Amino acid sequence: MEIQLWREILEPYSLAVDELVTKFTHIQKSLRKQDDYCPIELVTGRVKTIASIVEKCSRKKIPLERMEEEMADIAGVRLICQFVEDCYVVADMIKRREDMTVVEESDYIAEPKSSGYRSYHMKVRYTVQMVDGPKTLNAEIQIRTLGMNCWSTIEHSLQYKYRGNIPEELKDRLQVVADEMINTDRELSEIRDEITAAREQRFEEERIVNDILLTIQNLYRFASHREAVRIQEEFFRIYEEKDIEKLRHFATELDIIAEGYRAQTLV
Ligand code: 0O2
Numbered sequence: 669m670e671i672q673l674w675r676e677i678l679e680p681y682s683l684a685v686d687e688l689v690t691k692f693t694h695i696q697k698s699l700r701k702q703d704d705y706c707p708i709e710l711v712t713g714r715v716k717t718i719a720s721i722v723e724k725c726s727r728k729k730i731p732l733e734r735m736e737e738e739m740a741d742i743a744g745v746r747l748i749c750q751f752v753e754d755c756y757v758v759a760d761m762i763k764r765r766e767d768m769t770v771v772e773e774s775d776y777i778a779e780p781k782s783s784g785y786r787s788y789h790m791k792v793r794y795t796v797q798m799v800d801g802p803k804t805l806n807a808e809i810q811i812r813t814l815g816m817n818c819w820s821t822i823e824h825s826l827q828y829k830y831r832g833n834i835p836e837e838l839k840d841r842l843q844v845v846a847d848e849m850i851n852t853d854r855e856l857s858e859i860r861d862e863i864t865a866a867r868e869q870r871f872e873e874e875r876i877v878n879d880i881l882l883t884i885q886n887l888y889r890f891a892s893h894r895e896a897v898r899i900q901e902e903f904f905r906i907y908e909e910k911d912i913e914k915l916r917h918f919a920t921e922l923d924i925i926a927e928g929y930r931a932q933t934l935v
Contacts, residue, residue, distance in 0.1 A: 669732060674718050677736070680803045681743040683796045685713040688745045688807065691767070705864065707754035707761075709814065713745040740772070740791040741808035748817050751860055752777060752853050755788050755811045762809060768792040771806075777816070783839075784846030785820055787812040815849040815856075873912055876919050883926045890929040899925070 692711040699706040716724075721735060721742065730738045749755050755777060763770050772791040780786045788811040795804045812820070823842055826834050834842070856863075880903055887896040899922065906918050 671718075678715055678718075678742070680796050680798055680805055681715045681807075683798070684743045684794050684805055684807055685715055685745065687796065688743070688768075688794065688809075689713040692745065692747060695761075705867070707749055707751075707757040708747050709750050709754075710748035711745070712748075713743075716742045716744065736805065740806045743794075743805065743807035744810065745807065746810045746812070746817070749811065749813050750863075751857050752813055753857060753860070755813065758811050759788055759790060762790055762792070768794045768807075777812070780846065780850075783823065784843045785823065786816045786846070786850070787820060813853050815853050819846055819849050869912060873915065876912075876915050877907070880915075880919050880922060883922050887926060887929060891925075 689711055692708060696706050696708050696711065716739075721739065722732070724730070724739060725732055725735055728738075736742070747758055749758060759773070762768065770790050770792050772789075774789040777786050777788050790809040790811070792807050792809060793804055794807050795802050819842075822845075823834075826838060826842070830838075884896060884900050884903060887899060903918065903922075906914050
């Protein structure tokens, strides 16, 4: 196939990857802006290289002219989560979307591959609007934890290095690491509540600090300069103590002072 023809074939896939990455990144940003917990930690996407398409077609005995129908991952998006549970939350989120149709799911988290590979795969049909009209194509979404991603990236590099024939000794070591990753994911899930509480506290702290800084900014306009400076210095002193209770207390007191100056923030 001519390179020019490859470019034409791959163009809609490139658009699909760009759109999907933008959409999942948007979910991430929106949830974070609302201070809500976001189950997606990282979003990446890629269009399979021509060399990789040709290699896979040859390996899976797919005629090149059938690759668009039979290869699900020419357009690929990867969603990385912190916890195993999040992978399923994200999968459900995708199933509810109206801009893509899930046609197949493979849960290699519940049932890892013999290599030790774990990930949740979703094959979707997705429509892009090209200059000459709409095109519906296949895309693959891989959902996995940071640990699963780390393992599969390393294993993938070794597959490449050894051209698919990883030495048995190395395979065994990979299997051991895969098992350890399962344990690590399990441990992390178990301490998830602690992490969630810490994250919520951090969000609350950020909110309080923002409110305090806005109120101090208003005090500079409505109160005496000396008073505003005194309060600001007091704030920095309390902030350094890293004690959320003291911050909360300071914010309440500050609201009362600001109320007196009608400088309370309107956020
Ligand atoms: P690249 O470089 O990642 O693009 P599925 O049909 O999706 O449920 P299946 O049948 O295994 O799963 O499909 P396939 O086509 O063999 O694998 C799809 C992709 O999943 C692979 O893409 C890998 O990204 C990933 N994958 C599947 N199995 C393994 C594995 O054992 N180890 C690693 N590291 N990744 C795996 P490609 O084609 O390898 O290329």
